[in-house]
Amino acid sequence: MTRQRPASDLWTYIAECIRLLYWIYFKPYTFANWLQDIHPELEPDTNLFAKRAEFPTNPRLRRYAGQVWWLTAVTPVVAVLVVAPVYILVSGEPFNWLRSSLVWLGWLIGLMVARGDNQNLQRWFYRFIWISLGVILIWNTTLRFAPQIIRSLLQALPFLVNLLPTLTQFWPLVGGVAGGVALGVVGGVASGVASGVAVGVGFGVAFGVASGVVGGVVLGVALGVAGDVVGGVALGVAVGVGFGVGFGVAVGVGFGVGFGVAIGVGWILGVLRVYFWVPELLWMLILGLLTLQKNSVLALRYLPPRFDELIRLPLPFMGEMIVEAYRENPTAARETIDYLINSTNQQPVVLQAMASIAVTRLNSCQTLSDIADMTEELAWIPSPPPKELGLVLPQLLDMSQDVSAARQATAAHRQSELLNRPISALRRLKNSLALGKNAEVATTFGSIIQRWQSILETAQRNLEEQGRLSKEIRQVYIAGNALDPQTAENRFKGRMDLFREIETLALSESPPVLLLYGGRRTGKTSSLKYLPDKVGASLIPLLVDLQGAASATTLQGLANNLVSQITEAARRLPRRLDLPYPDLGRTDPFIALQNWLGQIERTLPDKRFLLCLDEYERLSEVVEATSSRVPLNFLRYILQHRTSWTLLFSGSHELSELPTYWSDYLINTRALRLTYLHESEARELIEKPVEDFPKIYAPEAVDAIIRLTRCQPYLVQLMCYEVMELLNRGIRQNQRDAATIKATVHDVETVIPTVLERGDQYFRELWTGFTESDRNLLQRLLQGETPTTQDKASVRKLVRKEILYKESVEFQVPLVQKYVEQRLEEET
Numbered sequence: 053m054t055r056q057r058p059a060s061d062l063w064t065y066i067a068e069c070i071r072l073l074y075w076i077y078f079k080p081y082t083f084a085n086w087l088q089d090i091h092p093e094l095e096p097d098t099n100l101f102a103k104r105a106e107f108p109t110n111p112r113l114r115r116y117a118g119q120v121w122w123l124t125a126v127t128p129v130v131a132v133l134v135v136a137p138v139y140i141l142v143s144g145e146p147f148n149w150l151r152s153s154l155v156w157l158g159w160l161i162g163l164m165v166a167r168g169d170n171q172n173l174q175r176w177f178y179r180f181i182w183i184s185l186g187v188i189l190i191w192n193t194t195l196r197f198a199p200q201i202i203r204s205l206l207q208a209l210p211f212l213v214n215l216l217p218t219l220t221q222f223w224p225l226v227g228g229v230a231g232g233v234a235l236g237v238v239g240g241v242a243s244g245v246a247s248g249v250a251v252g253v254g255f256g257v258a259f260g261v262a263s264g265v266v267g268g269v270v271l272g273v274a275l276g277v278a279g280d281v282v283g284g285v286a287l288g289v290a291v292g293v294g295f296g297v298g299f300g301v302a303v304g305v306g307f308g309v310g311f312g313v314a315i316g317v318g319w320i321l322g323v324l325r326v327y328f329w330v331p332e333l334l335w336m337l338i339l340g341l342l343t344l345q346k347n348s349v350l351a352l353r354y355l356p357p358r359f360d361e362l363i364r365l366p367l368p369f370m371g372e373m374i375v376e377a378y379r380e381n382p383t384a385a386r387e388t389i390d391y392l393i394n395s396t397n398q399q400p401v402v403l404q405a406m407a408s409i410a411v412t413r414l415n416s417c418q419t420l421s422d423i424a425d426m427t428e429e430l431a432w433i434p435s436p437p438p439k440e441l442g443l444v445l446p447q448l449l450d451m452s453q454d455v456s457a458a459r460q461a462t463a464a465h466r467q468s469e470l471l472n473r474p475i476s477a478l479r480r481l482k483n484s485l486a487l488g489k490n491a492e493v494a495t496t497f498g499s500i501i502q503r504w505q506s507i508l509e510t511a512q513r514n515l516e517e518q519g520r521l522s523k524e525i526r527q528v529y530i531a532g533n534a535l536d537p538q539t540a541e542n543r544f545k546g547r548m549d550l551f552r553e554i555e556t557l558a559l560s561e562s563p564p565v566l567l568l569y570g571g572r573r574t575g576k577t578s579s580l581k582y583l584p585d586k587v588g589a590s591l592i593p594l595l596v597d598l599q600g601a602a603s604a605t606t607l608q609g610l611a612n613n614l615v616s617q618i619t620e621a622a623r624r625l626p627r628r629l630d631l632p633y634p635d636l637g638r639t640d641p642f643i644a645l646q647n648w649l650g651q652i653e654r655t656l657p658d659k660r661f662l663l664c665l666d667e668y669e670r671l672s673e674v675v676e677a678t679s680s681r682v683p684l685n686f687l688r689y690i691l692q693h694r695t696s697w698t699l700l701f702s703g704s705h706e707l708s709e710l711p712t713y714w715s716d717y718l719i720n721t722r723a724l725r726l727t728y729l730h731e732s733e734a735r736e737l738i739e740k741p742v743e744d745f746p747k748i749y750a751p752e753a754v755d756a757i758i759r760l761t762r763c764q765p766y767l768v769q770l771m772c773y774e775v776m777e778l779l780n781r782g783i784r785q786n787q788r789d790a791a792t793i794k795a796t797v798h799d800v801e802t803v804i805p806t807v808l809e810r811g812d813q814y815f816r817e818l819w820t821g822f823t824e825s826d827r828n829l830l831q832r833l834l835q836g837e838t839p840t841t842q843d844k845a846s847v848r849k850l851v852r853k854e855i856l857y858k859e860s861v862e863f864q865v866p867l868v869q870k871y872v873e874q875r876l877e878e879e880t
Contacts, residue, residue: 069119073127078328078360081395090116324364332356333367340369348377352388357396370398374405375412385409386432406433410445414500420511423504424456444481444497448504451477455508465519465526471512473538478505480628523790524780525748528741531770531810534577537585538624543741544582545765546733547575550724551586557722558591558662558698565691565718566662566700567707570726571854573766573814576702579726580664584625592629593662593700594621602670605677611641615648618663631655642686646693653696661697663690668701672711684717691719727854734763738772748779749795756800762865770811774803808871815871818855826850831876833861834869 075083080096087094090112091103100117107114140146339351351373357363378385389405392398410430417423427449437445451474458470482501485494519526528543535544550568557563570576583593596617604610615634622629632655634648652661665671675681690697707718729737738754739747753775761767775795782788808815822830829839829846839847839861850856854864863869 065119069123072116072119073123078362081361087116325360325362326365328360329363329365329367332360332363333365336367336369339373343369343373343376348373349381349384352377352384355388357392357398361396363396363398366401371401371405371408374402375408378409379412382429406437410437411496411500414445414448414497415503417500417504417507420455420459420507423452423507424459426452427456444485444493447477447481448497448500451504463519463524463527464515464522466528468512468515468519469528469541470539471508471515472541473536475505475508475512476538478508484628484630524783525746525776525790525793526742527773527776527780528745529769529773529776531766531773534581535575537582540578541742543737544575544578545737546729547579547582547726548586550579550726551583553724554583554662554700555587555591558700559660563698564720564722566698567718567721567723568700568702568726569704569706569723572704572817573764574726574728575765576704576726577666578765580666580700580702583662583664589627590658591660591662592622592625592656593664594618595664595666596621597666598670599667602667602673604674607678607680607682608636608641610674610678610683611636611645614645629656642682645686646689649690649694649697653694657696659696662700663697664700664702666702669703669705669710672714675713681713684713688717729763729765729768731758731763734758734761734765734768737765737768741772748793750797752797753795753800756797760800760804760866764865764867766814767807767811767865767867770807771800771803774806774810775799778803804867804870807867808874811867815868818853818868819872819875821853827876830855830872833863834873834876 072083075086076096084096087096087098091106091110094113100113100120103113103117107117335354335356339354342351355370355373356367357370374385374388377388389402392402410433413430414426417426430445430449433445454474454477455471458467458474461467461470478501482498482505485498485501530540530543537544554566554568557566568576568579577597580593580595583595587593596614601610601613601617604613615636619631619633622631631652632648634644634651636644671683674683687699690699701718706723707714707721728734735754735758738757739745739749757768757771757775761771778799779788779793779795783790783793823846825843826846826849829843829850833839833856847856847861851858855868856862857864863872
């Protein structure tokens with residue numbers, strides 16, 4: 053391996069320094085990320101020599117510190133050599149090379165002292181600089197407006213007459229030393245370089261208008277721009293402009309109005325980076341002309357923000373270029389958007405471009421497939437979306453996802469049914485825009501919604517026609533997921549006694565806490581989803597799925613999830629309700645939630661609210677994850693202080709099965725048990741799940757399904773689903789006549805193994821809930837034995853869980869018995 057030559061090392065070092073100087077002023081975000089790679093605590097304004105102890109273990113940190121020192125030392129000299137001729141040419145006055153050189157010499161000495169990281173010395177020089185600047189400003193102001201005071205002072209203190217010339221000669225050297233110690237490497241590379249340039253040039257010019265212009269430009273570029281790097285974008289502009297005005301006024305008082313105005317304006321222009329913006333504007337105009345020739349994608353590589361991450365003033369055509377490039381090459385446009393968002397200050401331009409892209413793509417949909425693809429195509433747009441898109445884009449993307457799910461259904465009639473949800477959502481959205489106050493959003497999205505609605509309704513009619521022409525039986529049974537009114541429609545059967553009891557208790561003068569409990573897959577979630585359609589207008593049920601909310605690991609996350617689900621539940625009510633969105637960021641999130649509930653009460657004073665917490669047991673996971681009972685205290689607050697709100701907890705556990713602390717929060721609880729369907733309700737579900745369903749069951753087959761499932765709603769749906777699949781397979785294979793087909797007992801018995809396999813998760817949940825003594829008892833019952841006195845606890849538990857009958861101690865559900873037999877056989 054050849055060793056690199058010293059000359060090559062030197063040029064590499066110089067190249068790194070030049071790159072560093074470029075990053076400071078044009079790539080501050082890249083610079084900040086690069087610093088984090090060197091040291092996790094490193095910032096642009098970090099005094100590197102305060103971390104001298106880490107140099108031996110972090111060679112990159114040591115190298116960076118050395119480069120900062122050299123840049124801080126050498127850059128002022130280069131700046132003076134460049135600025136001095138310009139100053140002489142513009143002002144017609146000589147440049148004071150001696151004074152500038154003395155300043156640089158002092159600056160260099162100060163930098164050497166600063167390497168020692170003497171905090172006390174640095175603080176002393178800080179004070180010296182500010183006191184000196186104050187004395188100079190007061191002296192010049194007094195000399196300008198009250199010269200008699202200066203004359204009186206010189207007469208009273210005649211030694212000052214001889215001392216002032218000496219101070220004038222040595223002040224640049226002393227000031228340079230002070231600046232080098234106090235402002236050099238201590239404030240980081242950006243401040244150090246800027247300060248060095250400012251004092252190097254500042255001491256070389258006179259105090260006229262022309263010199264004010266030159267000085268203002270130099271100070272503006274050096275200090276004004278550096279203020280952004282150190283203090284942040286917004287802070288840099290605000291402070292820079294304010295300081296430019298104040299500094300210009302102050303200097304104008306001391307050194308002349310013309311000089312003060314010139315230096316103040318120059319400073320402000322530097323903070324706004326006008327000196328860089330002008331050539332960038334010209335370059336942007338050239339790129340704009342190029343895009344007329346359809347070269348938008350190529351132009352993205354040469355946008356000014358690619359080279360300057362801090363462009364203050366707006367540039368034309370950039371958003372339009374991104375939108376046009378997206379049509380040609382979405383990948384390249386998205387790469388540019390990601391870069392502009394994460395590495396520049398061009399976020400407003402990007403958000404406008406995002407909004408234009410989204411509207412253009414949504415407006416281009418012509419088919420059902422186009423609409424279905426929108427969710428994936430626009431998934432890169434952040435959530436929440438740009439304000440220009442309001443709340444419309446998320447709703448349209450939800451509809452796109454619903455359309456995609458509908459297209460995945462295997463049968464035409466099922467696809468048609470699943471389109472009901474997005475079609476209804478489009479109608480509601482169109483009505484809300486018509487009544488809304490944002491005319492721009494309504495105009496932008498009105499035509500899109502109308503086109504989508506027309507596409508979906510046409511597709512639905514075509515699918516309905518395909519369904520009518522098909523010889524197969526409509527597969528209308530839904531086994532697994534909870535039934536949703538928007539997609540399952542009237543497949544939900546029974547439970548009217550439950551709905552009446554919930555409504556009566558919730559509207560009573562002192563409503564209790566409601567606890568809806570029952571075994572897995574008995575229809576608890578389905579019942580809560582259908583509840584808004586089954587109660588009167590005075591009661592507003594709002595469903596929250598705590599299984600999803602429990603994924604939050606912080607109280608803030610839980611509060612945000614609760615608000616999101618409550619507002620979404622309100623929007624999905626039969627009569628849509630748009631709740632105000634609370635601000636959870638400024639105070640304790642659950643205090644904000646309490647105030648929010650009160651605000652909702654005041655908005656709808658004649659309504660009662662039923663907050664339905666499904667899978668409520670999951671709150672215990674949040675309590676454990678956060679080590680806080682704040683969520684439970686929040687629920688107790690609702691019970692005690694929010695008279696218009698009633699709580700309904702839904703789950704598979706009784707209170708006695710929960711941790712003991714729950715008893716402190718669930719006081720005055722009314723338990724509502726959800727068990728199996730009544731036989732008449734199960735028969736309706738089997739024979740008439742939807743309107744116009746053909747009579748395809750023999751009476752004996754219906755009896756067999758009821759006997760095998762014991763009217764357990766999930767098992768009824770699953771058995772019927774598999775029977776339909778069996779019949780349709782026979783029709784497709786021409787083994788059975790579609791005109792005369794009937795489901796028989798043999799068909800029902802044929803699908804039992806498939807039902808046990810497809811329902812494995814349900815059966816396995818039951819099995820894992822059995823203790824060893826429970827399983828031992830069930831095994832002995834299957835062998836014909838009777839329970840002993842030692843089995844009383846297991847018998848009581850299995851009866852309560854609706855596994856066994858209390859009287860005969862037999863299995864309630866034959867399908868469960870078959871699964872237990874199968875598991876016991878596998879384990880022996």
